Structure formats: structure tokens, C-alpha cells
Amino acid sequence: MEATAIEFNKNEFQQDLIRWFAAEKRDLPWRRTADPYQIWISEIMLQQTRVDTVIPYYTRFVEKFPTLYDLAEADEEVLLKQWEGLGYYSRARNLQAGVQEVAEKYGGIVPSNRKDISSLKGVGPYTAGAVLSIAYGVPEHAVDGNVMRVLSRILLIEEDIAKPKTRKIFEEAVMEIISHEDPSSFNQGLMELGALICTPTSPKCLLCPVREHCAAFHEGKQHELPIKTKAKKTKATQYAMLAIEKEDKVLLEKRPSSGLLANMWQFPMLEVTAETLPLEIEEQLSESFAGEVQSVEKFTSFKHVFSHLTWNVDAYTAKAGNLTLPAQMRWVTAEELELLPIAGPAQKMKTALLQKGDV
């Protein structure tokens, strides 16, 4: 005889979840505002990013750009500098584009319906639902990784959450069970539960406020859910990165406006084979710059792992005479180095250079 499935009582579930959220929720900076613009910022920053990482960025960001118009009018370089180190830099540029559209098309008021808010750059199905429910109290789904994990356990949903189409199943589930009295606390409660109790490994079921509603707990399957297929490993590439110096300046270049680390600054790089020697680097540089680059010396190495690729970098110093620079390159002083948005491996290079005492 199989154990009988538990009955899911929607009203009691909502009540238990919302009561728990009210009592146990963390005191986070974006929970102290009702401004849809600031809540929007927090939701963008929190995409694929830990709460503890976001907090200082969020605080600085809303101080720097207190209103939607401050961000709409900001210089992109200043914006990217604020985002430096947070990752996924297109989020920042998309956010600004979205904010500009709200300024121009919606009179500065963040839209309060799914269709309009979803049309904004960088606002996908999750962010739309999060801003709508949290800022405006609209009963809309906001399905992120937490929600899929939590609901896969509570409702015993055994679909692969790594597949894009699976999200729809969870969106429909949320619309079935969301509280219409307090959609904000309901959605945030689901996410907070995922962050604090219903964690990926070793969920704290004995502390869970809704365990009596949980089908997986009832069947002892909480460790088997959610179902999630594995990601594959990243490919590695070898680069030589150059700190080319002239007097008290160093050469930087701005990356292209699309793709990896778009519009961020870096030190000039060459893709190389594993055993490229300084002399060969010097030859390649001479070709690139028409001579005038000397004394290439290796000074450190490091590895940088992106989400989908790995760069193994050998860092070199070099001296330069009069170079004819391509448009995207610039000589910068130590002061300017601090003002430009630099990310990824170039950030490691910068740190190493400053430690070395050059520049």
C-alpha cells in the first residue's frame, strides 16, 4: 500500500508562508524603499548574483543615482564604473536603456502592467513579475531559481529546471497559488524560503514553516529535487597581456561595444600558443605597433574563469616610444586608471601592477 499523497491547502500555505516571511525576513536595503525605480535596480543586480555581493553595490548605486532621471542622464563610463566587479555588464547598459525609455515614454513612471514593463530592456519574465508584485502589489508570478527549487519540492514537480520551457510550468503553478491579498510577501517569501531554508543542498526541513504542505518532505524526496541537468566545462585560451609603459602612463584599450565585457577597458592582449616567449611577443608587438616597443619582460601569470570560458594569462611589462595608436587605445595616468571601468583579467593585472609599484 502506497502512502497517500498529501492534500495541498492553498490558503493555509499562503498564510504559513507569509507569516513566516513577516517574522523572519532579512533586513535588506531594497526592502526599505517603496520606489519602483530602486526596486527595479535591486532586481537587476540580484540576477545570478548573491545578496551579500549586491548590498554594497546597491547602496552606492542609489546614492549615486537617487532618481530615475539621474540614471537616465548618467555618462555610460560613470555607470559602468559603478557596476565594476559585479559582472554581467550588459545588465547596467540595459538598465539605463530601460530607464531612459521610462523617462521618455512613460513620464518617468515605471509601468505597472506586465506587457509594458516587459518591453523594457533587460526586463525579462522574472524581473517583470518581481517589480510588479513587490513595487505595485500586483499578483504576478516571479519565477527564479529559488522558486523553481522550492516549488519542485512542495508540489513534487519532476521536470528538469535547466530546460527553458520548464519555467512556464512553474509560472502557471505560481498563478494558481499566489496570494491576492499580499503578492509581494508571497513572492518574496518563496524566494526567502529558498535562500534560508529550502537550500539546494541540505535543506533545513525541520525548520521549514511550510513542511506540512511539502509533498517532497512527505515522501522523503527533498534531496532528490529539483531535477537539474549538468552544465559543461569551460574552454581555456592562452593570452599575453601587456602593461606597455611610456613615462608615467600605461596603455589601455576599450573593448568593443558588444560581447564579453563590452565597453570595459583592458590592457592590450595577444592570443598566444602555450609556449610563446617574450622575444616572440616583442616581435608580434612590433608588427602591431610598427616598432617602438622594447624590453618585454614577463612579470606574473594568472587564470581568470568566466561562466563559459577560461583565460590563462601571462602578464608582461614593456617600454614604448612613439606609437601610432588605434582609436580604441589611450595612454592613461595612474589617476585616470582609477576612473575607468576595468573588469575581468585586466582588473587582476591592474592590482598586480599597483602592487609592483609601476604606474
Add this chain to the structure above:
DNA sequence: GAAACGTGGTG
């Protein structure tokens, strides 16, 4: 639908 897109923390 798969792949691109960052970074730092954790077991």
C-alpha cells in the same frame, strides 16, 4: 533552444 554573458563563495 542552446549559448553567451561575470564574479566570488562554498562544500
Add this chain to the structure above:
DNA sequence: TCACCAAGTTT
């Protein structure tokens, strides 16, 4: 060291 993750969106 390494896999896996963390409040996803765009192409």
C-alpha cells in the same frame, strides 16, 4: 582543485 552555485536576459 573543482563542480556548483546566485533574486536571468538576450541573441
